Amino acid sequence: MKxxxxxxxxxxxxxxxxxxxxxxxxxxxxxxxxxxxxxxxGTGIQVRNSAVAIVDEDQSTLSANxxxxxxxxxxxxxxMISYPEIDQALDRNEYTFVIDIPSxxxxxxxxxxxxxxxxxxxxxxxxxxxxxxxYLMNIIHDEVVMFLHxxxxxxxxxxxxxxxxxxxxxxxxxxxxxxxxxTHMITLLSILLPAAAxxxxxxxxxxxxxxxxxxxxxEISLAKVWANSFLIVVGxxxxxxxxxxxxxxxxxxxxxxxxFAGTLLYLFAATELGIFLATIAxxxxxxxxxxxxxxxxxxxxxxGTTPLEAMPMFLQKVMTFSxxxxxxxxxxxxxxxxxxxxxxxPQMAAMTGIGIALFTAALMRFRATFR
Numbered sequence: 307m308k309x310x311x312x313x314x315x316x317x318x319x320x321x322x323x324x325x326x327x328x329x330x331x332x333x334x335x336x337x338x339x340x341x342x343x344x345x346x347x348g349t350g351i352q353v354r355n356s357a358v359a360i361v362d363e364d365q366s367t368l369s370a371n372x373x374x375x376x377x378x379x380x381x382x383x384x385x386m387i388s389y390p391e392i393d394q395a396l397d398r399n400e401y402t403f404v405i406d407i408p409s410x411x412x413x414x415x416x417x418x419x420x421x422x423x424x425x426x427x428x429x430x431x432x433x434x435x436x437x438x439x440x441y442l443m444n445i446i447h448d449e450v451v452m453f454l455h456x457x458x459x460x461x462x463x464x465x466x467x468x469x470x471x472x473x474x475x476x477x478x479x480x481x482x483x484x485x486x487x488x489t490h491m492i493t494l495l496s497i498l499l500p501a502a503a504x505x506x507x508x509x510x511x512x513x514x515x516x517x518x519x520x521x522x523x524x525e526i527s528l529a530k531v532w533a534n535s536f537l538i539v540v541g542x543x544x545x546x547x548x549x550x551x552x553x554x555x556x557x558x559x560x561x562x563x564x565x566f567a568g569t570l571l572y573l574f575a576a577t578e579l580g581i582f583l584a585t586i587a588x589x590x591x592x593x594x595x596x597x598x599x600x601x602x603x604x605x606x607x608x609x610g611t612t613p614l615e616a617m618p619m620f621l622q623k624v625m626t627f628s629x630x631x632x633x634x635x636x637x638x639x640x641x642x643x644x645x646x647x648x649x650x651x652p653q654m655a656a657m658t659g660i661g662i663a664l665f666t667a668a669l670m671r672f673r674a675t676f677r
Contacts, residue, residue, distance in 0.1 A: 309522070309525055312522075312525045312529075313525050313528045313529045313532065314529075315529075316525065316526060316529030316530075316533075317529040317530075317532050317533035317536075318533075319529075320503060320529060320530055320533035320534065321533050321536070321537070323503070324499075324503075324533075324537060330499065330502070333495075334495065334499075334537065334538075334541055335541075337491040337494065337495055337541075338488075338491055338541040338542065338544065338545035338549065339545065339549055341487065341490075341491055342484060342487050342488050342491060342545055342549050342550065342554075343549050343553055343554060345483070345487050346480050346483045346484040346487050346550075346554050347480060347554060352380075352437065352477065352479045353380045353381070353434050353437045353438045353441055354379055354380060355378070355379065355380075355381070355382055356380065356381050356382065356402045356403060356434050356438050357381075357382050357385075357400065357401040357402050357403070358376055358381045358382065358384045358385070358401060358402070358403045358404075358405065358442075359384060359385045359386070359387045359391075359392075359395060359400070359401040359403070359404045359405070360372075360373050360376075360384045360385070360386055360387070360404075360405045360406075360407065361386075361387055361388065361389050361392065361404065361405065361406040361407065362386060362407050363389065363406070363407060363408055363409040363411075364407045364408065364409055364410065364411040364412055366411065366412035366413075367412065367453075368411065368412040368415060368449065368450065368453050369407045369411060369412065371449045371452075371453060372405070372407065372445070372446055372449045375445045375448070375449050376405075376442070376445060380438070380441055381403075381438070381441075384405075385401070387404070389406065392404050392406065392426055396426060396428050399428065401428070402427065402428045402434055402435065402438060403425065403426070403427055403428075403438055403439070403442060404425070404426040404427075405423060405424075405425055405442065405446075406423065406424035406425075406426070407423055408421060408422070408423070408424070411423070412453075415450060415453070415454065416454075416457065423446060425439065425442060425443075427439055473642050473643055474642070480554055480555070480556065481554075481555075481556040481557070481642065482610075482638065482642075483610075484549075484550045484554045484556045485550065485556065485634075485637055485638055485641060485642070486608075486610030486611075486634065488542065488545060488546065488550060488637075489605075489608065489610065489630065489633060489634050489637060490605045490610075491542075491545075492538060492542055492569070492572070492573070492576070492633075493576055493601060493604055493605055493630050494601055494605075495534075495537075495538050495541070496534065496535070496538050496572075496573050496576035496577050496579075496580060497576055497577070497579055497580040497583065497597055497600065497601060498580060498593070498594075498597060499534045499537065499538065499577075499580065500530045500531065500534045500577045500580040500581050500584070501580040501581065501583050501584040501587070501593045501597065502584075502590060502593065503530055503534065504530060504581060504584040504585075505584050505587060505589060505590045505593050506590070508584075508588075509589060509590070523669060523672045523673050524669055526672070527578070527581055527665070527668060527669055527672055530577070530581060531573075531574060531577045531578060531581070534573075534577050534580075535570065535573040535574065535577055538573055539566065539569055539570060539573060542569060543562075543566065546558065546562075546565075546641075556641075556642075557642075558641050559641070559642065559643075559644050560639075560640040560641045560642065560643065560644040560645065561640060561644070561646075564640050564646075564647065564650075565637065565640050565641060567654075568633070568636045568637070568640065568650070568653070568654055568657070569633075571654055571657040571658055571661065572629055572630075572632075572633040572636075572657050572661075574657075574658075574661040574665070575629040575657055575660045575661035575664055576629060576630075578661060578664035578665045578667075578668045579600070579629075579664050579668075580597075581668040581672070582664060582667055582668040582671055583596045583597060583600065585668065585671035585672050585674075586671070604628055604630040605630065607621060607625055607628070607631070608625070608628065608630040608631045608633075608634045609625075609631055609634050609635065610634055614631065626656070627660065628660075629656070629657050629660045629661065632653040632656045632657050632660075633653070633657060635650075635653050636650050636653040636654065636657070639653075
């Protein structure tokens with residue numbers, strides 16, 4: 307009971323100290339508002355407003371149908387150019403895609419000669435180049451098939467594919483990316499805030515004052531965990547409600563209390579990682595440098611930028627020890643797919659196990675550093 311009282315009082319000390327640190331207050335607000343909204347609305351993993359030019363040497367009904375099928379929001383309205391302008395337009399980065407429809411294309415399609423359409427792509431924009439090429443190929447294929455059906459040259463297919471997108475019918479990338487960036491901010495702050503608090507006490511010599519009191523290292527460590535976790539979880543919940551759901555428009559169909567519980571488990575692991583880094587560093591600049599090679603891989607390899615299944619097998623096994631990968635999977639399952647405890651208990655158990663391991667390591671380093 308005395309230990310709980312010590313942990314509570316030390317946590318209050320952390321909160322009071324944070325109250326007078328204007329820089330950290332601004333950082334907390336900035337991360338959970340601007341750094342969630344702007345990247346989510348400004349970036350995406352889908353093709354949007356790509357510039358397309360068309361060289362129509364056929365001037366037929368079919369070529370006009372293809373031109374009319376290239377529409378917003380995936381592509382801008384196509385611009386008509388001449389064949390000699392293709393290379394110059396690509397060199398000047400005026401268009402990402404240039405479609406060249408050859409002369410006699412409609413005639414050859416009707417005759418069953420399998421004519422070719424040339425598609426020039428500026429592949430420096432890798433995401434748009436790959437996805438946009440697939441989109442344009444499907445558009446051209448569909449228009450040719452519809453034209454042949456209308457002219458009676460092609461029978462109706464025996465099988466039709468009926469695609470149904472679940473959980474995100476319009477496949478809005480902002481819904482997923484907003485949760486990804488929220489995860490990134492939670493990770494960043496949960497590592498930096500406790501590390502910065504401990505380093506400031508080391509530099510001011512107040513840690514030694516605490517250790518001469520009837521306090522145990524695990525009490526000091528847990529106090530920093532709960533105080534900083536309280537700040538981050540309050541910021542995360544407000545960001546989820548007002549930024550992710552309110553401004554970005556991501557639907558929250560799952561259980562918010564379950565998300566809150568899982569976030570606490572993740573913060574237990576991530577804040578202990580920050581304390582562990584603080585026991586290694588000697589000053590605040592070293593904490594910043596040490597956190598960079600830790601935070602960046604945790605964020606980039608968690609599955610938000612690239613699915614875990616698409617990574618090499620070695621990285622997939624390594625990321626099973628990352629609490630961020632389990633947390634992102636937990637968050638998307640709960641908030642977007644309305645998953646229950648029966649579905650996400652493996653992720654919660656993994657975050658708990660990793661948190662206990664990091665807590666033990668941080669406690670051992672804490673005792674060794676301040677012995």
